[in-house]
Amino acid sequence: MSAERVIVANDVRKNYRGGAEGAGLNGFDLEVAAGTVVGLLGPNGAGKTTAVRILSTLLDLDSGEAAVAGYDIRRQAREVRRRIGLVGQYAAVDEILTGRQNLVLFGRLNHLSHAAAVRRADELLQRFSLGAAANQPAAKYSGGMRRRLDLAASLIVAPAVLFVDEPTTGLDPAGRIEVWSAVRDLVGGGTTVLLTTQYLEEADQLADRISMLKAGRVVAEGTPDELKAELGADWLDLVLADPAEVPRVLALVERLADGDVRVEDLRVSIPVKDRTRALVEVATSLAEAKIEPEDITLRRPTLDEVFLHLTGTGV
Amino acid sequence: MTSSLGWALADGWTVARRTLIHWRMQPGIVIFGWFFPVLMMLMFGALLGGAMEMPDGQSYYELLVPGIFTLAMLFGLEGTMTAVATDVSKGVTDRFRSLPMSSAAVVLGRCIADMLDSVVTLIVLIAAGLALGWRWHGTLPEALAAFGLLLLLRFALLWVGIFIGLSVKNVQSITVVQVLVWPVGFLSSAFVMTSTMPSWLGAIAQWNPMSSTATAARSLFDNPGAVAGSWIGGHAGAAAVIWPLLIVAVFLPLSARRFRNLSR
Known part of the structure; x- marks a missing residue:
């Protein structure tokens, strides 16, 4: 070799x-x-x-x-x-x-x-x-x-x-x-x-x-x-219209999350394993609960998150 | 050993040919570069020449033309600097350095190209000088010796240009050097006899390597302004050889070291 x-x-x-x-x-x-x-x-x-x-x-x-x-x-x-x-x-x-x-x-x-x-x-x-x-x-x-x-x-x-x-x-x-x-x-x-x-x-x-x-x-x-x-998940980002909705959304998405859900103001970031399934399920549960998010996106982990995950410290 | 020297020369010529292709691709810029010193000759000769008092009522061009020759050799430095700094900043120098070519060839190629450029500059200037009434009164070998001294000065300044080009962090800072070249050129006997300057300034100007070459060239051309009545002026011929050799002795090793340690 x-x-x-x-x-x-x-x-x-x-x-x-x-x-x-x-x-x-x-x-x-x-x-x-x-x-x-x-x-x-x-x-x-x-x-x-x-x-x-x-x-x-x-x-x-x-x-x-x-x-x-x-x-x-x-x-x-x-x-x-x-x-x-x-x-x-x-x-x-x-x-x-x-x-x-x-x-x-x-x-x-x-x-x-x-x-x-x-x-x-x-x-x-x-x-x-x-x-x-x-x-x-x-x-x-x-x-x-x-x-x-x-x-x-x-x-x-x-x-x-x-x-x-x-x-x-x-x-x-x-x-x-x-x-x-x-x-x-x-x-x-x-x-x-x-x-x-x-x-x-x-x-x-x-x-x-x-x-x-x-x-x-x-x-x-x-x-x-x-x-x-090793890194696991993609991220599903939700941007909500109303701060009051944050706790309701957290309760809804908890079972889909593969790791800790992060909340930053109106943005809820959910680590997910199966991208498409997660997207469909989140969208459906939000629709059922009559919550209309401002934005919903799937994204790959950023380099920053990779480093955070692998080294425990940011870039 | 012969073969590595052979490759250095062959690679050097290949690198120099690149500049010759530049000339062909951008003739306007190159021709402007060759005619710029002619413009200076006309500016100084025609605009200021009337106010210059020359011994025996000679034409100011008799004094000015060898001075402009010298100045053109100094200004050639800018082209060398810019070319070297541009190659470094664009990564072209790194590409050369990562090739299995002779490393001396990068600098050798610059040298060949810039010396060719200076020969053309001189020929254009000689033609312009002759057209304006300047003549050499000595023999042809003496005149050729004078051109040799001028090119020796250019060769020495080439190494200054290479060193600065390799040292600057970006091409823009070259502008500073381009400005500084002017006082160096003017604080010499290029345009006037140093005897007309305040004595302390005249002394500085006489020790300027530009003055040595200009004075030595004038003496070989048998043009006025050759005798300057000071030790350095009296030994202008020797000084016109020693100054350039000293400059080479300092800047060639410095450039070689810079080149090896390029670590942008």
Whole structure:
């Protein structure tokens, strides 16, 4: 089994002197099996980007050990760089250059011949549906297109490991879906992906396993289903019209709740196991009791609630 | 070793070619950049030149043109800074650093591109200067030596630009440096002979590396303003070599360290 672990991090520590921008790492451990997608999930400042920058050899660590694709990230950084692709937080493409020129440039810097770089650029442009925009400057691309170009640039030489740092931050929903489908395609090709994200939904959509990061260390790890099972419920939120109704509603929904019901002013939040059944039953009982809520919504637990549940403290 | 040097040069050229493609994609901006110093030459020469008292009734352009050459080398620094800072802030530098390419090539490419840019700037300026009546009166090798000194200054300032570009937190703070470049340029013998300044100011201006290069160039072109009557002025030729080398000796290692420790 150990031969298949393409990313191993052991008690990695990194302190930013002067407490500057980045969040440090404080005993960070990680194991990623070949051909899987691991989501590094955590709030801003948890150290996600720091972890990616260290593993992709951009940043030195203070102590601990890490290896990527079997090579030590400190002593064999060059070997590591031959085997990784990096998609940083900002679409790292030259905006003045066209999509094709960008890919040819990065192909040449991967030491492909000119002909091979052009060929590879055209393949990738097709694969990421950028063929029609190939000769347009990247500045004219939408956020989602730029991200896709960025992904393409990191795949010029099929990497063993791809680091993707917050791929959809700042994208509109359409761009987000474009990028998700691009990342899914990659995984189809057998690439191991380490993905960081602030969005539970994104990790859920893309990752085989999730590591939850808080204050520079992994606080929970598992498949999305395992984590959700641990976490249990979705939430059914009711917003009532009249404070007097709150006790009546509490009495009605008690038997449906899978955990403690929370009340905040006119909002009643009920943890539920079976989303649809709960919704139907709550709606029916409210109708029978002639209570008309202002709003009724089903929602997934927020990242905050996940952390609250798993660590006992908020984000 | 040869092969890693070979790759550094090949990768450096690839990175430099990226800038050449920029020129092709945005010719307007680039051409404006090349003609801006010409505009300065016309502004100072035509607007203020009449008020300048030159020895033996010579044209002010005889003094001004080598000064503008020097200033153009200084202003080139802004382009270097902006390009470097933009790449850092957009993550392009990180992408380069995560590639198995030669890490020296990122900086080498910037160097090649900016030196080419400065050669074009100089050629445009020489043409404009000749059209306005400036001439070199020395030999062609002397004139070439003067251009060599100017490009040496540009090369040295390039490293200042790279260092600042790698150091600033955002591209906007470059504006501060862009403003500060002006007093550095003006507090020199670029526009006037330092003998016309208050003596303390003149002394500072003479020790400005810009003055050394301007004075040395004037001397090689056999233009007026070459002899400044001070120790540093009298050794302008040597100073025009030593100053840039000193600047490189300080800023090249600093830039290399910054580059390795980029930790945005």
